[in-house]
Amino acid sequence: MTTTNKAVLLTGDSPLYTAFHQLLSDTGYRVLSREEAVNAPDTVFLAMEVNSVNLEAKQHELRALDHMLPADVPIVTTSLAITATEAASWTNHPERVCGFGTLVPLTERELIEIAPALQTEEAALLQTVSFFQSLGKETEVVEDEVGLVFPRILSLIINEAAFTLMEKAATREDIDTAMKKGTNYPYGPLEWADRIGLDEVYAISRGLQRDLAEERYRTAPLLRKLVLAKRFGVRSGQGFYNYENKEGCES
């Protein structure tokens, strides 16, 4: 697929916004905000919506996109905190809505998961797949469930690490070291969470708890409190670790 002059409408407040803005621009797409696209909706070839934490904002955004864009323009939406099926149900043209899920940084993701909603039509799914492939990513199409596969499994690992830290069973450094040296994880779960954004991890955990309603998905109180205190990790200067101190000392 040629990307020349194709416009992608990108909207949402997750850390994925900045990451996709960069990747889309680097790939040669024109990136438009909703405000920029409002006067020329016909130039938009695909819309991407990436809200995770605030589901009201997500609903508002998806409805606005659905309202302004021609009915054949696909809308891809993160199904990290909510199913694509529920997100699609908010729109008048659910057949063009398709879920996907990934986590920052995108440079470390060779593959992106795509989850069509029950309502998604084949054409929209095919457009979504070729769109992500045009960004240089492999794709895997999975059934629609909150958090898909990688974000769901990783958020549970991080949640368990947060429980372990909350209980003071081990220090954060020892937890991260143990998972890297004992089972070859690419990052320790707590440093990994700080890079992804604790708000994003929390949104997945809360979404699983909300939709699957089991004790299994109970969010670690420490994770929730860190998010409430706006300690989102690296990008806010503090998360499980502290990044504000220039000497690199961690509180």
Add this chain to the structure above:
Amino acid sequence: MKTVGVIGAGTMGAGIALVCGRKGHQVKLLDANQAVLDKAQSYLQSILTKDVEKGKISEEQKADTLERMKLVSEMEQLAACDIVIEAVPERLDLKKTIYGELSRICRSDALLLTNTSSISITEIAGGLSHPERILGFHFFNPAPVMPLVEVIRGKKSSEENVELAYRFAKQLGKVPVLVTDTPGFIVNRIARPYYNEALRILGDNVADVEQMDRIMKRAGGFKMGPFELQDMIGIDINFATTQSVYSDFFHEGRFKPSRIQQRMVQAGSLGRKTGEGFYDYNK
């Protein structure tokens, strides 16, 4: 240098003995089964011979190391040890019997370390004299290769002995981490969702085995996917660890085992070692 006793000469025990021997300690590797001891002996010989061939050590160093490593078959032969590392199968009754004997024959200041991945240190030490010297010392398989050792503090382990065990792990060239006596310690607890949630996603039909292995490697950057890893570890071993953590957390829902995994164990589809698990290895 210390005199280190290692109990159990299976894969883990022989590997731990090798780690200690290479770092200059006097080692007494104990097993009641002569065939197991013979196998351990030829394992140590062959590894150290390879070390010579690779130029890592000299012939003299190999001879010296083997000279310092004795194979023994009676518990009393461990009486003079400074440190004992027990690496017998994960059965509480077996470990309790061994620690009862060690408490009787070893010096009261000998450090008694158990290489357990799932049994409570506090429970092993409970009721014994000098429980302050009993700690967990969890190596990862294969012990000569994997750098991590979890140093586990039982309820009655003393601060001084925790410090000694930590320093001993470093002296062995390992990376020690400290953890309290909680089910699964760090690794086997936090890694549970990697297998267990993948099984749940499989059961809910969200993605299949090959897809998930590909996703976790290509999207997640993990070296092995959750299913190929279970096939390598042994599905029975993985299931037993999950059951033990689940039971020790008093059936906390986060650790609930998988029926899919249970059926595979019941069917004898245990992974690579039986030729078939989540993948078929007979092709």
